[in-house]
Amino acid sequence: MSDLQPALAQALAELLLATADDEFVIGFWDSEWTGIAPMIEEDVATSSIAQDEIGHARALYEMLATLTDADADAIAFGRESDAYRHASLLNHPCRDWAFSVARRYLYETADAVRLAALAGSAHEPLAQLAAKMRREETYHLLHVDAWLRRLAEGAPDGRQRLAAALSELWPDAQDVFAPLAGEAALVAERVLPESMPALRAAWLSRVRPILEPIAGALPDVAPSPNGRTRRTEDFAWLHGEFTLVARSQAGATW
Amino acid sequence: MSAAEGRIWEELRHIADPEIPAISLVDLGVIGAVSVADGRARVELLPTFVGCPAVEMMRQQIGERIGALGVAEQVEVNIVFSPPWTSERITAAGRESLRRSGFAPPHVGPSVPSPASGLDELAVLPIAECPYCGSHDTTLDNPFGPTLCRAIYHCASCNQPFEQMKRV
Numbered sequence: 001m002s003d004l005q006p007a008l009a010q011a012l013a014e015l016l017l018a019t020a021d022d023e024f025v026i027g028f029w030d031s032e033w034t035g036i037a038p039m040i041e042e043d044v045a046t047s048s049i050a051q052d053e054i055g056h057a058r059a060l061y062e063m064l065a066t067l068t069d070a071d072a073d074a075i076a077f078g079r080e081s082d083a084y085r086h087a088s089l090l091n092h093p094c095r096d097w098a099f100s101v102a103r104r105y106l107y108e109t110a111d112a113v114r115l116a117a118l119a120g121s122a123h124e125p126l127a128q129l130a131a132k133m134r135r136e137e138t139y140h141l142l143h144v145d146a147w148l149r150r151l152a153e154g155a156p157d158g159r160q161r162l163a164a165a166l167s168e169l170w171p172d173a174q175d176v177f178a179p180l181a182g183e184a185a186l187v188a189e190r191v192l193p194e195s196m197p198a199l200r201a202a203w204l205s206r207v208r209p210i211l212e213p214i215a216g217a218l219p220d221v222a223p224s225p226n227g228r229t230r231r232t233e234d235f236a237w238l239h240g241e242f243t244l245v246a247r248s249q250a251g252a253t254w
Numbered sequence: 255m256s257a258a259e260g261r262i263w264e265e266l267r268h269i270a271d272p273e274i275p276a277i278s279l280v281d282l283g284v285i286g287a288v289s290v291a292d293g294r295a296r297v298e299l300l301p302t303f304v305g306c307p308a309v310e311m312m313r314q315q316i317g318e319r320i321g322a323l324g325v326a327e328q329v330e331v332n333i334v335f336s337p338p339w340t341s342e343r344i345t346a347a348g349r350e351s352l353r354r355s356g357f358a359p360p361h362v363g364p365s366v367p368s369p370a371s372g373l374d375e376l377a378v379l380p381i382a383e384c385p386y387c388g389s390h391d392t393t394l395d396n397p398f399g400p401t402l403c404r405a406i407y408h409c410a411s412c413n414q415p416f417e418q419m420k421r422v
Contacts, residue, residue, distance in 0.1 A: 041396045044406075048398035055305010055402075059335075128336040132304055135338065135422040139397050 004067075004123075011182025012123060012191055013068055014085075017075075018180060018228055019114070020060035021086040024076060025235070026107055027053030028242045032094050049140050056133050063125060077246035081239035082231050087175040088224065091232040098161035101147045103169055106207070108140050110176040113203040122190040152214045159214070166215035174200065175227030196223070258290040258325040262297065265319055272308040272315075273401055274419075276355035279312060283343025286334055295326035300339040303402040303422070309333060341421045358382040358392075358407065358418035382418040384409035392416075 004012065030050035037043040058072065065072040089107060094100045115137060118130035151158040177200035186192035194202075200223070212218055224230070245252065255263075266288070267280045279285055286298030297316055301309045313331045320329045341360035344352070349359035361381040380394035382405075389411035396406040397420070404417045 044400070045396060045398035048402060051307075051402060052303065052305050055303065059304050124336075128334075128338070129304070132335040132338040135340070136303055136402075138422075139420070142397065 007182065008185050008189055008191065009067060011180070011186045012126075013064055014181050015186060015192060016060050016064040016067070016126075018085045018087075019118075020057045020064060020075075021084050022090060022107070022111070022176065023053045023060065024057035025084065025086040025090040025238070026104070027051070027057060028238055029090065029094055029100075030104070033100065038097050045143055049143065052136050052140065056136075059129055059133075063129065073246070077243050081236045082229075084231070084235070084239070085228045087172070087178060088227050088230050089169060089172040089175055091172070091230070091235045092169065093234045093238075095165075096161060098151055098158055099165040099169075101144060101151060102162055102165035104140075104144045105148050105211075106166070106169055106173040107176065108137065108144050109207050110173065110203050112137060112141060113199050113206070114176070117192065117194045117199055120190075120193045122193075126191070148210075148214075163215045166211055167218070170215075170218050171221045171224075172227075174221055174223040177203070178223040178227030179225070180228075256290060258295070259288050261323055261325055262288050262290070262295060262320055265323055266297070266316065269312075269315055269319055272311045273403075274352065274355065274357065277344075277348050277351045279316070281345045281348030281351060283345065283348065284312065284339055286337070290326050293327040295320055295329045297329070297331045298334045299331055300334060300337070300343070302339050304335075306402055308401075339422075341419065344419070352419055353385045356385050356416060357404070358385050358416060360419050360421040362421070379421070382407045382416075384412060384414065385416055386414050387412040 027050045030046050030053065033046040034043060034050070037046050057076070061072040061075050064070070065075060071078075087107075089103065089110075092099075092103060094103075112134070115130050115134045119127055119134060121127040121130065148162070151162040153159075177196040179196055180186070180192075183192065183196060187195050208218060263280065263285075266285055267278050269279045271277050271279060271282050271284075274282075282302070284300050284302060286300050287296070288298070289296045297320065299309065299313055299316065313333065316331045317329050320326075342362060344359060352359045361379055363379070363381075380397075381390075382392050382394070383390055384392055384407075387409060389409055391410040392407045393410065394405060395408050395415070399406045399417050399420075403420050403422075405420050406415065407418055408415050
């Protein structure tokens with residue numbers, strides 16, 4: 001990978017870290033439902049989806065580790081909580097099932113748009129991995145799409161909770177497309193074939209017609225400049241959970 | 255194919271999938287290119303799912319078993335995503351092995367176009383043939399099963415739950 005110019009390699013590292021952290025953090029939030037999901041089928045499904053996401057994060061961290069000559073586990077588990085670069089959408093806890101469905105719908109659809117672009121990346125290893133990940137993410141989309149409809153078309157309590165969660169999370173969902181350092185270079189070299197604003201426009205045109213009948217008019221809010229650096233107490237708690245083993249047994253293998 | 259490469263393929267045909275031992279790694283379609291050059295054997299391993307926890311076990315087993323053949327001084331097992339593993343890579347013999355051990359093989363056929371939701375084009379269809387009675391009167395209970403690559407169905411004809419290896 002040393003064939004990349006240093007500035008481009010640095011920008012690619014930012015892209016990989018942002019994408020990997022998104023997958024990693026949603027995977028750990030989803031895994032919070034293991035054992036307490038509303039029904040056994042959902043226990044299995046949510047745990048399986050969480051395992052997929054953490055698997056995707058692992059592959060992306062390994063690609064980043066190769067690029068930056070670092071250790072993937074150290075990147076995943078060795079950082080302080082404020083060094084993670086996931087979108088602010090993923091700062092929130094699971095709260096309740098409707099909130100989790102709303103968040104996952106927003107994230108999965110945004111991730112699908114991003115992955116479709118990355119599958120055409122000029123950085124071949126990333127294009128190959130993204131193409132493989134897309135096939136698996138299809139199942140996540142199917143799953144969350146079914147739940148969105150089920151809650152939207154179901155009893156008033158579920159519909160109201162879903163609508164409230166979508167409205168609350170909407171501004172933070174934009175941050176999946178927050179600008180990346182070095183983005184112009186990534187787009188110029190087609191490592192990221194479409195800019196974040198272009199990807200966001202594609203995502204908006206796809207989700208608005210589905211979400212507005214449920215949640216009402218959704219405002220046009222730009223991604224926040226600190227959309228990938230803003231951290232919360234809730235995330236600090238999750239970070240404490242997922243780094244617990246790594247912190248208590250440094251260098252442990254099993 | 256050299257004689258050494260032929261022996262590696264033959265050995266790989268006898269290494270079982272760690273999660274579904276009825277099927278070999280070759281029939282599962284997870285072996286990509288195999289080559290031997292300058293005393294080094296290289297085997298490409300294509301994970302069924304990116305996060306499959308059995309990949310490390312497969313990698314280790316391949317390394318040990320090919321190493322024991324003595325056809326190369328070093329054995330390299332590389333995990334690759336190109337070509338991606340897809341369920342179409344399972345051989346006809348592999349599909350039969352899955353059926354015999356109670357797993358419906360993945361449905362093969364054209365993808366359906368984008369659904370009304372506007373979500374991604376779906377490469378999956380909830381279609382499975384019951385591995386016990388052969389009925390097509392089956393319903394998808396959960397696209398997520400006990401491992402990443404398995405879904406759970408129910409057969410209305412013989413009233414039996416069964417698993418399908420997922421189409422990806």
